[in-house]
Amino acid sequence: MLDKKILAGLFTIILVTSTGLGAFIFLLNPQAPSSSSKILVAVTIPVQSEIVNMIGGEHVQVTVLVPSGADPHSYEPTPSQLAELSKAKIYFFIGSGLEFELTWWNQILSVNPDIILVNGSEGVTVINRDPHIWTSPLNVKIMAENFYNAIIRVDPAHRIDYESNLAAYLRALSFLDEYIVKTLSNYTNRVFLIFHPAFTYFAEAYNLTQISIEEEGKPVTPQTLQWAVDNATLYNLTIVFASPQFDTSYAETVAEQINGRVVLIDPLSEYYTLTLIKFVGYLIEEFEA
Numbered sequence: 001m002l003d004k005k006i007l008a009g010l011f012t013i014i015l016v017t018s019t020g021l022g023a024f025i026f027l028l029n030p031q032a033p034s035s036s037s038k039i040l041v042a043v044t045i046p047v048q049s050e051i052v053n054m055i056g057g058e059h060v061q062v063t064v065l066v067p068s069g070a071d072p073h074s075y076e077p078t079p080s081q082l083a084e085l086s087k088a089k090i091y092f093f094i095g096s097g098l099e100f101e102l103t104w105w106n107q108i109l110s111v112n113p114d115i116i117l118v119n120g121s122e123g124v125t126v127i128n129r130d131p132h133i134w135t136s137p138l139n140v141k142i143m144a145e146n147f148y149n150a151i152i153r154v155d156p157a158h159r160i161d162y163e164s165n166l167a168a169y170l171r172a173l174s175f176l177d178e179y180i181v182k183t184l185s186n187y188t189n190r191v192f193l194i195f196h197p198a199f200t201y202f203a204e205a206y207n208l209t210q211i212s213i214e215e216e217g218k219p220v221t222p223q224t225l226q227w228a229v230d231n232a233t234l235y236n237l238t239i240v241f242a243s244p245q246f247d248t249s250y251a252e253t254v255a256e257q258i259n260g261r262v263v264l265i266d267p268l269s270e271y272y273t274l275t276l277i278k279f280v281g282y283l284i285e286e287f288e289a
Contacts, residue, residue, distance in 0.1 A: 039155055042088040044101055045072055046270035047134050048120070051144050052092060054169040056151060059158050063088060065100070068270065071245040072100040086112045089154060092147050095121035098131040118150040127200055135267055136201035137177045137276065141170055176273055180206055180280055187287040193232050194241040195251040198267040202276075208283075213240075213250055220250050225257075232258045239263050239286045241279075 038061040041052050049062045063084040066072045077085075085091070085108060093101050109115075120143040124133050133139045148166045152159045184190070190208045192199075197212035213228045214220055231237075238260035242251040251262045263282050269275040 039090065039151070040084070040088045041151075042085050042091045042115070044092075044094050044098060045268045047268050047272050048092055048094075048143075049270040050272040051140065051147055051169075054172075055144060055148055055162055055165045057161060057165050059155060059161065060151070064270075065104075066268070068266075068268070069244060072098050072268070075100055077104060082107075082111050085115075088112060088115055090116045090118055090150060092118040092120060092150070094131060094133065095119035096124065096126050096131040096133045097129050116150060116154060118147055120146055122146050127204060130197070130200045132198045132267060133201055134272070135199045135276075136205040137173045137180070138205055139201055140272065141173045144169055144173070172273065176276060177205075180276070183280055184208070184283065184287075187284075189235060189287050191231075191235040191237065192241060192283060192286060193228060193235075193237050193239065193254070195248070196243050196246050198243055199241075199279075202279075211235075211237075213254060214246075225250065225254055228254045229257045232260070236289065237286060238289050239282060241265050241282070243267055 039056065039059060040061050040063060041056065042063050042065060043049060043052060044064075045066050046064050046068050049064060052060055052062050063081070065077050065081055065085065066075045091108065091112075095101070121133055123142045123146070124139050126133065134143065144166060148162055151162055155162075184206055191211060192203075192208060193211045193213070195213045197210060197214070199210055202208070203210040211228065211231050213224060228240075232240075232254065238258065240251045240255045240258075240260060240262050242248045242262050242264055244264050244266050245268065248262055248264075254260075255262045265279050265282070266275060
């Protein structure tokens, strides 16, 4: 759903980037065609593709270890992915405790011991061991700078390109942040209900309260579902957000009991900027209900 408010935010972000339409094309189709001359960059989750492509542009090619729709808490890389990883020059990892990285770290290094490691979370404050640092645009700005610092060491010949791309992307993220602050500032009901607690950093950045049905690693019980229904009733909530990586049956159960609906938002999407703008649009609907 891209209503007028969401489109306004999107076009504002496009206009402030120096690349203009080029930035818009990258946001809609971040994976550039492969080429042997490109620097192969491995990333953990699709959301990092936008960061790498917006900074690296035509000079990089991205391989994603946890593909779209997969759960990074449980995903196992395929032999073909490990083969791609063995050819990568850089591994840009999240670094905030994502289960996939903790589980497969030793094998990743054994496949490619010479790979250059870039810790995306360096300089980011991790909240209660929650790995989803990228849901805050302010954190993505730090992650982008971490990747930039690595790519200019690997490929100093194109430093001017990377520097220009970074500046444009940081401007876009700053305007995204300002758009979210301004758009949500007038609402007094600042609570949203979600199945998996993926938007902790978003909620922290914008003074919102995230009510989560599921807690990391704990089974969902009838008491948990009733607690979610009670909170939804208390705060007059009609939307239950859910991630496509997870079974939506619990979210649908709660939505049915509150006469609401389930809305899918993918926190891992490669279309990071568009995803957050879309999420804000749904929050507006919720807060105005």
